[in-house]
Every structure is written in C-alpha cells, then in structure tokens.
Amino acid sequence: MQPAKAFTLAAHGAKMPVVGYGTMELPDHPAELVAAAIENGYRLIDTARKYGTEERVGEGIRASGIARDELWVTTKVTELDAREADFLRSAETSLKALQLDYVDLLLVHWPQPKVPFTETLGALAKAKRSGLTRHIGVSNFTVAMLDEAVRVCPEPLVTNQVEYHAYLPQDRMLAALKRHGMILTAYCPMARGKLLNDPIIGEIAKSHGKTAGQICLRWLIQQPMVAAVPRPLEVTHIKEDLDMFDWSLSDDETRRISALRSRHIRIADPPERAPKWDVETVL
C-alpha cells in the first residue's frame, strides 16, 4: 500500500494529505490508536481543543517515532475563545498539550457571531505569523461566513472543514471553496456509520471487492479539492481507509452515490453553536 502522504492537495502554499485520522471521541487507548494510524501510513492527524484528545495525540505521535516534518497536525480553537487574547492563549495551550512547537493547520472550530470576524480571523492570522501554525482555516462556516472570513483575514485560508458525505450535499460550499482556491475537508465522511448499511453503497462495494467504508471515502476524495478525516477505531478499518489510491469509481457509480443526497442527513448540528446552514437543492 502506498502511504497517504504521497497524496496531497495543494492550496495557498499548503500541501495537505487527502485522508487524515480523526480523533474526536477516542476510547480508552487513544495514544496507541494514533500511533497505529501513523504506523499504517496516515500523515494527517485531526484533533481539537474541544475533543480533549490533544495530549493523547501528542503521545501517539511521539510513540510512533515519526519525524515531525513528515506529519501534518491539525487542531482547532473553540467558539468560546473567539476573542483575540483567548484565541492565541488557546493555540498556545494546544501546542503545550501536543508537546509540539507548531501545528500545520489551525482552524476556527465553529463561527462565533458575538465576536467580529475581523477580531477572530485577525487572531488566526496572528497565530500563523507568530509561528504557532504553518497554515490556517475555518470549520463549520456557511458560504456567506466563508466569503466574509476570506475578505477580512490578512492571511490565506486553506480549508473549511465541514460535514460532507453522500447523504449531505455541499454543492454551494464546494463552489465557494473553488472560487477561493480552498480545500473542503469532509468530516463524518461515513455519516458516522449511517452510510455503511446503504444498499447502493453495499452493491458498489461488492462489485469492487472493497468495503462500504472505502466506497464512502473514495466517493469523497475522487472529487477535486476534497479531503476527508474518518475516525476508524478498528485496525482493519484504519488500514482500509488508506487503501484508497489505486482504484476508482466509474462515472455511473459516482452518479448513483451522489443521488443518495436526497436523504439529506446532517449528523453534527449542536443547537448551541451551529450556524443557520446553507440550504442545498436536493433533486
């Protein structure tokens, strides 16, 4: 199997691995899982202050023995730390927890409407300019928020990390990201497991000799400028989610999977912080 690091997406000077290892809600042996993911070829680890997994991610990275510059580490600042001083303090706390000198990507985890974007995005750019992170981006921003963020941020944004899978269309966001030369990073790429029992996905998986999880991921990363951060816990799934790069879906298979959008299922929609999401036309 070729290591995932060979497959990257380029945006504004960043070269981001196309498949990363998500670390939200890891069970009781998270450092071992992170180390196993790296040993199996993952070169992007996705964490966040909110997940409470940064310490364990750092342990896993050290246990893997990988060279720092071989790895891409993403972390995020919560919407509760959207003020400049809090934001920068949060980024520094993340580095301490990870025991790293810098991360590769720092994201605004959720938009905070109570703080002007100029302040939060300004703090994000400052984090980059002061070397806390190599690249910056946002997460859970709507199209209007993304346009505004790009307009006010003094440094280029590399990605918007949003929920994206075959049950949730993101056409408007993909078009907006294309305009800005940015990557869509898909979270919940398997709709947190809901897609795995879909009969269409199952049928296509069987015809390729692949698993349903692999079909979900391949459908995503076959699209231009789309990366994904699955969170497999089973070692077989960890391996499967990287065995992704020497086969492809046909146009007809892609169309059939894309038609599942009519289900329109959104998994991550916390009422206390979710914005009013963009409405997509579901044909």
Ligand SMILES: NC(=O)c1ccc[n+]([C@@H]2O[C@H](COP(=O)([O-])OP(=O)(O)OC[C@H]3O[C@@H](n4cnc5c(N)ncnc54)[C@H](OP(=O)(O)O)[C@@H]3O)[C@@H](O)[C@H]2O)c1
């Ligand atoms: N920015 C944000 O606000 C945000 C929000 C949510 C999530 N995220 C990020 O996205 C990551 C992934 O999201 P998620 O965990 O919610 O959703 P997910 O990856 O869609 O779903 C996780 C489930 O998929 C299963 N799975 C993974 N690979 C599989 C395979 N090859 N075959 C069968 N099952 C497979 C896992 O099973 P096993 O555990 O049994 O392997 C697990 O039950 C998170 O860890 C986090 O890093 C970001």
